[in-house]
Amino acid sequence: MINLKIDGKSVSVPAGSTVLEAARALNITIPTLCHLDLHDTKMVNKAASCRVCVVEVKGRRNLAPACATPVFEGMEVITNNIRVMEARRIVMELLISDHPKDCLSCRKAGNCELQDLSELLSLRGHSISGESVSTYKKDITPSLIRDMDKCIMCRRCETMCNEVQTVGALSGINRGFNAVVSSAFELPMDETVCTHCGQCVAVCPTGALTENDHSLKVYEALADPGKTVIVQTAPAVRVALGEAFGEEPGSIMTGKMVAALKHMGFDYVFDTNFSADLTIMEEGAELLDRLDKFLNHQDTKALPILTSCCPAWVNFIESQFPELIHIPSSAKSPQQMFGSIAKSYFAEKLGIDRKNLVVVSLMPCLAKKQEAHMEQYSVDGNQDVDLVITTREFANMIRQMNINIHELPDMEYDDPLGISTGAGMIFGSTGGVIEAAVRTAYELKTKHPLEKIEFEQLRGFEGVRLGHVDVDGFTLNIGIAHGLGNARSLLEEVRDGNPREIHAIEVMACPGGCIGGAGQPYHHGNSDILKARQKAIYEIDKNSKLRKSHENPAIIELYKTFLGEPLGERAHQLLHTHYYVKEKV
Amino acid sequence: MAKCATTDQFKELDEFIDALPTKKGELIRVLHHAQNTYGYLPKELQVHIAKKMGVSTAKVFGVVSFYSFFSMEPKGEYDISICLGTACYVRGADKIVQEFKNELGIEVGETTADGKFSLSALRCVGACGLAPVVLVNGKVYGRVTEAEVKGIVDEYRHKD
Numbered sequence: 001m002i003n004l005k006i007d008g009k010s011v012s013v014p015a016g017s018t019v020l021e022a023a024r025a026l027n028i029t030i031p032t033l034c035h036l037d038l039h040d041t042k043m044v045n046k047a048a049s050c051r052v053c054v055v056e057v058k059g060r061r062n063l064a065p066a067c068a069t070p071v072f073e074g075m076e077v078i079t080n081n082i083r084v085m086e087a088r089r090i091v092m093e094l095l096i097s098d099h100p101k102d103c104l105s106c107r108k109a110g111n112c113e114l115q116d117l118s119e120l121l122s123l124r125g126h127s128i129s130g131e132s133v134s135t136y137k138k139d140i141t142p143s144l145i146r147d148m149d150k151c152i153m154c155r156r157c158e159t160m161c162n163e164v165q166t167v168g169a170l171s172g173i174n175r176g177f178n179a180v181v182s183s184a185f186e187l188p189m190d191e192t193v194c195t196h197c198g199q200c201v202a203v204c205p206t207g208a209l210t211e212n213d214h215s216l217k218v219y220e221a222l223a224d225p226g227k228t229v230i231v232q233t234a235p236a237v238r239v240a241l242g243e244a245f246g247e248e249p250g251s252i253m254t255g256k257m258v259a260a261l262k263h264m265g266f267d268y269v270f271d272t273n274f275s276a277d278l279t280i281m282e283e284g285a286e287l288l289d290r291l292d293k294f295l296n297h298q299d300t301k302a303l304p305i306l307t308s309c310c311p312a313w314v315n316f317i318e319s320q321f322p323e324l325i326h327i328p329s330s331a332k333s334p335q336q337m338f339g340s341i342a343k344s345y346f347a348e349k350l351g352i353d354r355k356n357l358v359v360v361s362l363m364p365c366l367a368k369k370q371e372a373h374m375e376q377y378s379v380d381g382n383q384d385v386d387l388v389i390t391t392r393e394f395a396n397m398i399r400q401m402n403i404n405i406h407e408l409p410d411m412e413y414d415d416p417l418g419i420s421t422g423a424g425m426i427f428g429s430t431g432g433v434i435e436a437a438v439r440t441a442y443e444l445k446t447k448h449p450l451e452k453i454e455f456e457q458l459r460g461f462e463g464v465r466l467g468h469v470d471v472d473g474f475t476l477n478i479g480i481a482h483g484l485g486n487a488r489s490l491l492e493e494v495r496d497g498n499p500r501e502i503h504a505i506e507v508m509a510c511p512g513g514c515i516g517g518a519g520q521p522y523h524h525g526n527s528d529i530l531k532a533r534q535k536a537i538y539e540i541d542k543n544s545k546l547r548k549s550h551e552n553p554a555i556i557e558l559y560k561t562f563l564g565e566p567l568g569e570r571a572h573q574l575l576h577t578h579y580y581v582k583e584k585v
Numbered sequence: 586m587a588k589c590a591t592t593d594q595f596k597e598l599d600e601f602i603d604a605l606p607t608k609k610g611e612l613i614r615v616l617h618h619a620q621n622t623y624g625y626l627p628k629e630l631q632v633h634i635a636k637k638m639g640v641s642t643a644k645v646f647g648v649v650s651f652y653s654f655f656s657m658e659p660k661g662e663y664d665i666s667i668c669l670g671t672a673c674y675v676r677g678a679d680k681i682v683q684e685f686k687n688e689l690g691i692e693v694g695e696t697t698a699d700g701k702f703s704l705s706a707l708r709c710v711g712a713c714g715l716a717p718v719v720l721v722n723g724k725v726y727g728r729v730t731e732a733e734v735k736g737i738v739d740e741y742r743h744k745d
């Protein structure tokens with residue numbers, strides 16, 4: 001342990017700690033901007049480029065950045081004298097000297113760390129004023145928008161994309177005032193290896209990276225008397241929404257969320273958990289089919305099978321693992337299964353044309369915005385899922401519409417696409433999809449009810465996990481990864497000979513799974529928040545009456561009256577898709 | 586240069602890379618070698634280098650765009666480089682640049698349509714006593730004035 005003093009208070013911290021960490025141990029807040037430490041995702045952005053965190057170290061002439069200065073025995077640090085405060089103010093003034101001043105209409109307003117700091121340091125006039133020349137065109141993709149005039153070069157996005165997600169879509173380019181973070185050859189992000197996971201958006205401190213907001217289009221649809229507007233809500237939204245309204249992380253807001261949506265004027269409020277159950281019917285059937293072929297030695301390459309419900313993950317495999325393109329399940333994601341059933345089965349039920357049915361998704365996710373936009377998910381130019389809003393966008397809509405969510409009575413989902421099981425619910429957490437699949441596959445294969453529904457061996461928060469499940473005397477080895485960097489290491493293992501003989505793999509692109517999706521309320525690196533959301537997911541499952549997808553009565557009815565059999569002809573047409581190798585830079 | 590990077594196309598560079606004891610931290614060296622070999626660094630070459638070095642193309646492009654030494658455009662037969670180091674800058678190098686731009690009708694980093702001239706900017710070339718300094722294919726011109734620019738260009742314009 002190293003002993004030092006900060007602002008006159010003594011503290012001992014492990015060797016190798018930074019001054020910033022030591023100060024935290026003393027509850028002394030040093031302002032930071034570029035620094036970001038997501039412990040449990042193992043992401044630390046150490047750019048030390050902004051110098052907002054400077055402190056005085058006794059015996060040193062220059063001020064030192066607290067986030068990058070290691071402690072030493074007997075060190076004395078001052079964080080709060082006039083010299084330090086003046087220096088921070090000048091640093092901030094320089095930073096904002098060429099920054100656009102359109103905070104009033106900036107997408108990040110209210111959530112911008114640059115704005116918060118400028119308020120904290122009482123920057124009023126602009127004593128240093130440079131040109132805020134607009135050098136960069138906005139890059140608008142279906143999922144995210146890059147407005148590089150607002151980039152402060154903290155390089156958090158780059159660390160996230162390259163080191164955590166290992167996608168490598170971003171890099172610092174140019175130098176001096178022209179320096180910015182961009183793609184290879186400054187291509188539009190849509191034409192690069194970007195997976196649209198949105199994790200860069202989740203860490204950007206300013207308005208340089210934001211989501212492509214659909215809320216205004218949702219209002220438009222709601223106001224159109226000629227349209228029937230329905231919404232599906234992803235599992236992870238209900239356990240995070242409360243945070244936007246001051247509730248504890250992990251608060252379960254299902255009933256109030258449904259009520260708020262009804263209040264806004266949606267004609268039907270449905271649940272993505274329903275289509276998650278449907279995904280399990282298809283993916284579970286495919287798993288059993290491929291398992292049979294594998295066990296009969298008909299096709300030794302039938303396994304492993306990979307889950308396909310995360311579109312960022314699918315984008316990743318299409319551009320980075322061409323040699324494994326045949327292993328993901330062909331089942332569409334729950335979002336797209338919902339869209340396809342809504343615009344066929346449900347539109348038929350209502351007796352309306354699919355063009356007059358607007359399907360909105362409420363998602364924790366930015367990748368879903370891009371997925372909804374993909375060509376294969378449209379019929380005659382009409383998308384199966386028309387609009388996608390994130391948890392954050394929805395929270396803003398609730399505020400704009402002056403809805404007091406705390407006072408709303410709990411309400412129930414509508415029939416029939418709102419009926420779901422606990423298995424659909426756990427799709428929101430890492431490990432959940434494969435657990436739901438195993439619950440169903442096990443019972444369909446063995447024809448025995450499960451003794452214990454929970455597969456604890458598949459749960460957890462570690463980046464890469466391995467679990468074993470006995471199915472009828474055969475040990476199914478299951479690999480689970482969350483975060484694309486972890487997914488990459490698991491996939492490389494499978495590609496290079498699969499020494500652990502993994503048979504089934506679940507991957508989610510975001511830390512913790514969809515609970516850590518890039519459209520959720522910002523967690524600013526606090527993984528306790530993610531764990532609280534995860535706990536809530538499993539709690540909802542535990543308290544559900546039905547916990548296996550194949551027992552969902554609305555699903556049984558759907559197959560009986562409309563779809564036929566899982567993997568049958570109609571199911572294939574509506575619920576399955578193809579993957580393509582995509583060479584991208 | 587062909588669009589698709591065939592295995593042989595960058596053979597000489599591949600051999601250079603394969604001979605390196607380690608690829609780690611050698612990106613800049615490889616890019617230098619590539620530029621010397623092929624004259625410039627077109628996109629296909631950057632994509633190829635990224636694959637070969639096991640880094641992202643974005644990262645390679647980041648390095649190429651950072652150093653003014655690297656060029657993504659083929660250089661002209663005569664490459665005119667103007668020093669923009671502090672001493673040269675103070676003594677009016679920016680005006681010299683402007684004059685060359687006017688004379689040739691191209692921007693810094695570009696090449697004239699006939700492939701004859703290209704224009705680039707350099708950092709201090711270590712001849713500050715002669716500031717402002719201009720180099721044409723390595724030949725040094727010192728204490729260049731705006732009025733001399735046309736003469737320098739003409740000197741090469743009529744050569745073949």
Ligand code: SF4
Nearest residue numbers: 161194195197198200
């Ligand atoms: S969305 Fe994901 S893959 Fe795309 S640039 Fe951001 S972090 Fe990288």
Ligand code: SF4
Nearest residue numbers: 151152154155157204
């Ligand atoms: S885009 Fe955002 S996260 Fe990336 S460097 Fe710029 S300010 Fe930082």
Ligand code: SF4
Nearest residue numbers: 310365509510514517
């Ligand atoms: S893990 Fe979930 S939230 Fe993240 S990209 Fe995939 S589907 Fe979206």
Ligand code: FES
Nearest residue numbers: 033048050051067
């Ligand atoms: S927060 Fe320490 S240098 Fe930016």
Ligand code: FES
Nearest residue numbers: 668670673709712
């Ligand atoms: S600054 Fe031009 S030669 Fe030194």
